[in-house]
Amino acid sequence: MTENPHREAPAFTAAFAAQFRDLVHWRRDVRRFRPDPLPDGSVERLIELACHSPSVGNCQPWRFVLVASEGRREAVRASFQRANRSALDGYDGEQRALYARLKLEGLEIAPVHLAVFADEVTERGAGLGRQTMPEALRYSVVGAIHTLWLAARAEGIGLGWVSILEPDVVAGALEVPADWTLVAYLCLGWPVEEHLDPELERAGWQARAATADIVLRR
C-alpha cells in the first residue's frame, strides 16, 4: 500500500487493502445457487449501499426492480431461452458444443431476481456531465451494480449478471416506465460452490489476458 503524505481522511489499513484485493480476485459471477432464501432485508441493505455509488452530475439514475412474481420470472426465463438458443446458433463445431455445455445463468434456482434499470429521463443532475457523453448515465448504473456485487460477495452472497436476454421483453414483463433502459438482470442467493478462477476460464472458453497487452503509453 502506498503512503499518502497528505492524509487527513479515514485511514484504511494495509490489511483492509489486502482483503479488498482478495475480494476482487475471488468475486466471481455465480450461476449455481442454493434455493434457500437470503435473510430478510439483506437485498434492501445492499441496494441502499449501492445508491452511494458515483453518478454523473449526481443524477442517481439507478432503478431497482425486485422480481418476486413467478409469472414475471417465467417470462424472463423464456426470454433467456430464446436469446440463448439464438446465440448457440451463431457458433459452430467444437465451440458450439462447448457453448452448449456452459452454465450461463441461475434463473431457475436463485431466490432473488433483481433487475436494474437506468432512468434515461431523470431530472436529477440537470444533465450535468452528459451532454457529450450521454452514455455516462447508464455507466453510473453499472457502477452501482458493481458496488452491490462486491458488497454481496463480502457477505458470502452470490451474484450472477445475466445479459443473454431481450431487454425490451424484460422491460415489458416487468411493466417499468417507458424511459427506463435495462442495464442488468441479476440473480442473488447463497452459492453452491466457491472458486477463485472464472467459470469461463475453468471451462476452457476464454483464458486471462496479460495486463501488458492492454496498457498503452501516450
Place this chain on the structure above:
Amino acid sequence: MTENPHREAPAFTAAFAAQFRDLVHWRRDVRRFRPDPLPDGSVERLIELACHSPSVGNCQPWRFVLVASEGRREAVRASFQRANRSALDGYDGEQRALYARLKLEGLEIAPVHLAVFADEVTERGAGLGRQTMPEALRYSVVGAIHTLWLAARAEGIGLGWVSILEPDVVAGALEVPADWTLVAYLCLGWPVEEHLDPELERAGWQARAATADIVLRR
C-alpha cells in the same frame, strides 16, 4: 452482516464489511489534486487489480492509456473547455451561474491522466453474452473503472472521472485503434481535501434521492 449457513469460502469479517461500506460512502469524485506525483508503479498496480473485474464472456475488453505527453494532455483540456462552454450555454439564470462556479475536473493539476477505452472488436470471449445486449462489453469496462476507483481510494489516492469531453477528439489525440470507444477519462493524484458528501450536493446542484424512490417490487 448476514450469516451464510453454507460458507466454505474466504471469510470476510464483519469489520471488513463495515470498512468496505465506509469506503463506498467516502469515495468521492476528486477534482482538486496536489501536483506531487504518485509513487512509482502505483497506477500500474491499480490497473492490474482492475483487470480482475467481471467481464461479459470473460472478454476483458478494458484498454488503459496512460497519458504523459503534455501536447496530448493539452488537447484533452481544450476538448473539455469546448464541451464545458457548450454545456454552460444550455443553462439559464441561477442554474447557469451555479454551473459556472462548479469545479468539474482536475485536468490542470492531476499528476496522472488515465484514459479508459472499450475494445469493441476484441476476439476474447467470442461474443458470449453480448448478442442481445452488446452494450455489456462497455459495461464491463465501467466495472473495471469502479474497481480501480475503490482500490485507489483505499490507498488515499484521489480519482475524478471527466465526462465533459468530445470522445472522438480524445480518441484522436491519443491515437488509439479505431475500434476503441472512450469510456472514461480519469485524473488521479493525492487529493487536496477530503469530504464525506459529494461536491455537487455540497454546492447545491443535486441532493440525495430517497432510496425508496428508486425501488419497485414486481
